[in-house]
Amino acid sequence: MLNFKNVSLRRGSRVLFANTSFTLHKGQKVGITGANGVGKSSFFALIRNELHPDAGDFTMPQQLEVAHVAQETPATEQAALEYIIDGDQELRNIQQNISQAEQDDNGIKQAELHAKMDIIGGYTATARAARLMNGLGFQSSQERLSVSSFSGGWRMRLNLAQALMCRSDVLLLDEPTNHLDLDAVIFLQDWLCRYPGTLLLISHDREFLDTIADHIVHIENQVGEIYTGNYSAFEKIRAEKLALQQSSFEKQQREIAHIQSFISRFRAQATKAKQAQSRIKSLQRMELIAQAHVDSPFNFSFAQPDKLPNPMLKLENVSIGYGKTNILNDINLFISPGDRIGLLGPNGAGKSTLIKVLANELSINAGESQFADTLKLGYFAQHQLEQLHLDESPLWHLQKINPKATEKELRNFLGGFNFKDDKTFDPIAPFSGGEKARLVLALLVYQNPNLLLLDEPTNHLDLEMRHALSVALQDYQGAIIIVSHDRHMLRSVTDQLYLVANGTVSQFDGDLDDYRLWLNEQKLLASDSAENTPATSINKKVQRKQDAERRKKLKPLYDALRKADKALEKHHQQQKNLESQLAETSLYEESNKVRLKQVLLEKSQVDQALEESELEWMEISEQLEATED
Numbered sequence: 001m002l003n004f005k006n007v008s009l010r011r012g013s014r015v016l017f018a019n020t021s022f023t024l025h026k027g028q029k030v031g032i033t034g035a036n037g038v039g040k041s042s043f044f045a046l047i048r049n050e051l052h053p054d055a056g057d058f059t060m061p062q063q064l065e066v067a068h069v070a071q072e073t074p075a076t077e078q079a080a081l082e083y084i085i086d087g088d089q090e091l092r093n094i095q096q097n098i099s100q101a102e103q104d105d106n107g108i109k110q111a112e113l114h115a116k117m118d119i120i121g122g123y124t125a126t127a128r129a130a131r132l133m134n135g136l137g138f139q140s141s142q143e144r145l146s147v148s149s150f151s152g153g154w155r156m157r158l159n160l161a162q163a164l165m166c167r168s169d170v171l172l173l174d175e176p177t178n179h180l181d182l183d184a185v186i187f188l189q190d191w192l193c194r195y196p197g198t199l200l201l202i203s204h205d206r207e208f209l210d211t212i213a214d215h216i217v218h219i220e221n222q223v224g225e226i227y228t229g230n231y232s233a234f235e236k237i238r239a240e241k242l243a244l245q246q247s248s249f250e251k252q253q254r255e256i257a258h259i260q261s262f263i264s265r266f267r268a269q270a271t272k273a274k275q276a277q278s279r280i281k282s283l284q285r286m287e288l289i290a291q292a293h294v295d296s297p298f299n300f301s302f303a304q305p306d307k308l309p310n311p312m313l314k315l316e317n318v319s320i321g322y323g324k325t326n327i328l329n330d331i332n333l334f335i336s337p338g339d340r341i342g343l344l345g346p347n348g349a350g351k352s353t354l355i356k357v358l359a360n361e362l363s364i365n366a367g368e369s370q371f372a373d374t375l376k377l378g379y380f381a382q383h384q385l386e387q388l389h390l391d392e393s394p395l396w397h398l399q400k401i402n403p404k405a406t407e408k409e410l411r412n413f414l415g416g417f418n419f420k421d422d423k424t425f426d427p428i429a430p431f432s433g434g435e436k437a438r439l440v441l442a443l444l445v446y447q448n449p450n451l452l453l454l455d456e457p458t459n460h461l462d463l464e465m466r467h468a469l470s471v472a473l474q475d476y477q478g479a480i481i482i483v484s485h486d487r488h489m490l491r492s493v494t495d496q497l498y499l500v501a502n503g504t505v506s507q508f509d510g511d512l513d514d515y516r517l518w519l520n521e522q523k524l525l526a527s528d529s530a531e532n533t534p535a536t537s538i539n540k541k542v543q544r545k546q547d548a549e550r551r552k553k554l555k556p557l558y559d560a561l562r563k564a565d566k567a568l569e570k571h572h573q574q575q576k577n578l579e580s581q582l583a584e585t586s587l588y589e590e591s592n593k594v595r596l597k598q599v600l601l602e603k604s605q606v607d608q609a610l611e612e613s614e615l616e617w618m619e620i621s622e623q624l625e626a627t628e629d
Contacts, residue, residue, distance in 0.1 A: 001026045001064075001198060002047065002170070004224070006056035009042060015222050016042055019056070022217065022226040026169075029192070029199040031209045031231055034219035036434060036462050040202045043217075043224070044068065044172050047200070060170075067168035069176065073155035075148040080138070080158055083147050084129040087165030091122045120167065132161040134523075135187035136180070137347040153179045164191065171195060174202045178459055181347045182485040186516050204463045206231050207487040214576060228583035229576050237580070298468035300416035300442070302476045305450035308337040309372035312451050312479055313358065318367030320350070320357050326365055327353050331505045333498075335451065339479040342490045344508055344515050345500030346522070351483045354500060355381070355455045358481060378449030380457045385436045390429040394419045394439050397428075401446060417442040418465075433460035441469065450478040458486040487512050517562050561620045564613060571610040578603045 001024060008018040016039030024030055032040050045051040046058055048066060067087070076083065086092060094117050101109040117123060133143060136157045142150075147158060156179045163171065173192075177185050185208065192199060192212050203209050209216075209231040216227045216234040227234040312335045321327040327350040335341075335358075343351045356362040359379040360371065388397065398410045414424050417438050428436060437460045444452075452473075458466050466489065473480060473493040484490055490497075490512060497508040497515070501522075508515065581587060581599050588596060 003059045007053045008055035020224040030215045031213035032202045038219040064169040066170045067163045067166035068172040069163045070159045077146045079144045081143040084161045087162035137184045170198045185485045229580040297418040307374040309374045314370045316368045319365045340494045341481045341496045342494035343483045349500045351500045376449045378444045379453045381455040395424045452480045454482040567613045574606045
């Protein structure tokens with residue numbers, strides 16, 4: 001459907017990719033990966049006809065509806081819900097035509113248009129838009145607020161909802177999770193898994209890619225290449241390819257050394273001169289294989305903290321909030337060396353507020369807080385990127401922390417965060433969001449804290465930097481408290497989860513998969529409560545009893561949903577593994593005829609099992625939604 005044939009694309013004098021050929025088919029979900037600056041966003045601009053190939057051909061059917069997330073949001077007074085519905089242009093066109101037909105008193109035309117409206121699901125558009133808003137973290141009370149009343153990050157969520165509202169054939173998403181919390185990421189992931197069109201997704205969230213993508217287009221060394229399977233499958237294939245490439249390189253280097261040795265020894269000898277010249281030509285003709293640069297550009301670690309007090313800090317019966325309004329009450333939290341805690345909870349529940357209290361940036365309203373005398377905090381939050389001195393360099397920022405350190409020491413340290421050569425001296429004003437985030441992390445690591453408070457540390461970081469940070473945190477000897485929408489990061493570095501919800505903080509008994517089910521349960525309970533609770537207030541004790549009885553009643557369904565969810569994940573992974581095997585050309589050789597037959601049989605069985613699991617999951621979900629007290 002989207003055909004790239006020997007495509008080359010430049011930006012100025014720089015070649016982004018050249019001689020790139022592959023085809024993307026209808027319904028595929030494709031992750032676009034590669035280091036920052038290789039041309040991923042330019043690849044999207046090519047599809048949107050904003051750029052044109054410098055060589056080769058790119059073709060796609062003319063009638064395809066291509067949706068993408070707008071980067072700018074007009075400061076309009078239009079209601080947020082209506083702004084999202086604008087994403088369905090066909091619906092808006094039909095609505096305008098209906099209005100015109102009514103003015104013309106053309107009954108036949110009105111009937112035709114209302115039939116079209118029904119076919120495209122126009123009468124459910126408001127409900128669909130409301131579900132998108134809810135899933136992306138908006139409250140129902142915000143549906144009628146003007147777009148101009150929202151901050152920049154929330155306007156980006158509105159733009160994302162508008163793109164999802166479009167009944168598109170092709171959907172282009174460039175880092176859609178950057179402005180989302182974990183709950184919204186899970187909602188978006190589930191929505192994209194059900195998306196029927198062709199999805200092209202740029203993301204640095206590996207679990208997000210793993211769950212959604214069935215193909216990966218990786219841009220590297222000025223070439224875009226397609227791989228079958230999700231991101232983990234791609235990593236395995238690429239690792240094998242790089243190992244083979246490295247082996248070929250080493251073999252070639254031995255051959256080159258042998259030829260070069262012959263040339264050096266016999267070039268001046270008349271009897272051997274002809275043979276030496278022949279080898280010189282052979283050396284020139286040899287296609288040099290680029291050495292496999294598998295090393296990450298990032299190489300850093302946390303030093304052993306000077307002191308590890310125990311406990312590091314304590315919160316006892318603490319209430320926190322802003323002004324006289326409490327957000328969280330009766331918090332009891334004891335942080336000891338080695339604790340690795342991930343904070344979960346719905347958007348607005350108070351996770352960042354709790355982090356600010358732990359960072360001693362916000363006073364408590366009640367209770368008692370104790371911080372160890374030798375506590376040394378390392379606090380990362382998005383607002384700290386704004387506190388960098390834009391006119392100064394990375395080196396200057398480190399020198400402010402340690403004026404006595406030599407320039408060489410500081411430059412070596414910054415090199416571990418890929419600030420090298422002139423980059424260490426450049427003003428940071430033109431730096432990208434990822435570069436600024438890396439600098440803030442570098443400053444944090446350099447100060448050698450014994451307690452890390454990380455509030456969405458992976459925003460703007462690419463896959464390589466996220467991996468490097470994850471590895472460094474795994475070896476960190478102090479305590480960690482982290483809020484992140486990157487589930488791979490949470491799984492990698494935490495061993496305890498705390499739930500911030502309903503005005504309290506409590507240890508969460510489960511993993512991230514259980515948290516996803518907990519979110520679904522909360523939404524269903526909230527929906528049922530909104531439908532069935534009378535306008536008059538009822539006794540809280542009675543309400544709690546009713547809620548407990550309802551949870552007991554629904555538990556078998558939730559258990560069944562959890563079981564079906566795990567079966568779905570298992571069959572999805574089996575399907576992707578078999579698709580990866582079927583993509584191997586060697587499988588179709590005569591000698592592998594029996595194996596091919598076996599793989600095809602297994603694929604058929606897994607496809608059937610997946611279909612049955614999906615049906616079971618949908619039936620259980622419908623039962624949950626339909627269940628009433």
